[in-house]
Amino acid sequence: MKHKINPQIDCVFKRLLGSTEGIERLMNFLNSVLLPKSPIVGVDIINPYNPQEFIGDKQSIVDIKAKDSNGVIYQIELQLCNHAYLARRMLYNWSAIYKAQLTEGMVYEKLNPVISIWLVVDRLFKDSPDHHHCFELYDKKNQYVLTDHCVIHILELAKWHKHSALSQADSWLYFFKEAKGWNALPNELNTPIMRSAMDTLKQFSEKELEYHKYQARQNFIREQMSFQHDFDKAQQAFEETKQKLEQA
Numbered sequence: 001m002k003h004k005i006n007p008q009i010d011c012v013f014k015r016l017l018g019s020t021e022g023i024e025r026l027m028n029f030l031n032s033v034l035l036p037k038s039p040i041v042g043v044d045i046i047n048p049y050n051p052q053e054f055i056g057d058k059q060s061i062v063d064i065k066a067k068d069s070n071g072v073i074y075q076i077e078l079q080l081c082n083h084a085y086l087a088r089r090m091l092y093n094w095s096a097i098y099k100a101q102l103t104e105g106m107v108y109e110k111l112n113p114v115i116s117i118w119l120v121v122d123r124l125f126k127d128s129p130d131h132h133h134c135f136e137l138y139d140k141k142n143q144y145v146l147t148d149h150c151v152i153h154i155l156e157l158a159k160w161h162k163h164s165a166l167s168q169a170d171s172w173l174y175f176f177k178e179a180k181g182w183n184a185l186p187n188e189l190n191t192p193i194m195r196s197a198m199d200t201l202k203q204f205s206e207k208e209l210e211y212h213k214y215q216a217r218q219n220f221i222r223e224q225m226s227f228q229h230d231f232d233k234a235q236q237a238f239e240e241t242k243q244k245l246e247q248a
Contacts, residue, residue, distance in 0.1 A: 001205040006180035007197075008121060011051070011217050013078050013176075016200050018064035019049035026066060028193045030074055032168035033117055033132075033153060042069050051213065065097065071112035073097060078119045078176075090118060090152055098149070113149040119176060123158045131159035131173070 007013055017026045023043065030040050046065040064076040075097055079086065098114045125133060133154045137146040157177045166174065171189050175197055185198045204210045 005201040075116045
């Protein structure tokens with residue numbers, strides 16, 4: 001490839017899984033991560049990839065929404081850096097999608113499950129060695145699930161490590177974590193679906209206009225992450241000073 005491309009950059013990520021030409025990739029990703037009893041064989045992307053949405057956009061967080069033939073809604077997001085209220089944001093985003101299903105005059109029977117999948121680049125649950133967590137509305141004491149309508153999956157890329165036998169879900173995590181340093185696809189990922197994903201990176205690498213868009217988004221995201229880092233440091237210093245004053 002002419003230039004190495006990071007699939008974590010929002011415009012690349014959304015073309016990979018949120019474009020009309022990426023339907024097969026999206027279904028493969030969903031089936032690989034969720035392992036549903038019946039495979040997902042058809043989805044419609046609610047907010048398909050549009051190159052124009054990334055020009056001048058002040059957000060560096062990607063949101064992909066799709067609906068299958070049974071009405072189940074899937075939300076996929078990529079989070080480059082963590083912040084103190086990320087868990088609340090995850091729940092808020094899920095609730096906004098769930099609530100939006102009903103318009104005036106509709107009954108609760110019309111509500112369908114909303115399944116969120118978050119790819120988090122950094123560690124979120126520092127005390128847990130697992131890279132995949134699944135959250136539901138669950139009564140721990142009596143071991144009952146209130147409803148299957150609320151499911152939030154969190155995949156921590158920083159915790160995932162390559163091993164000898166790769167599942168399809170492992171292949172996707174391997175790709176999203178390591179492809180930014182690749183010029184070609186590794187042999188263990190030499191499957192039609194992963195070749196298709198690599199071809200998307202090549203499009204951003206080889207076409208000058210696409211590469212300029214990619215560079216612009218990459219530079220913007222670096223600036224945003226730097227601002228977030230400085231803000232977090234300032235907030236930590238403030239909390240430490242506050243505690244010292246309270247102790248005094």
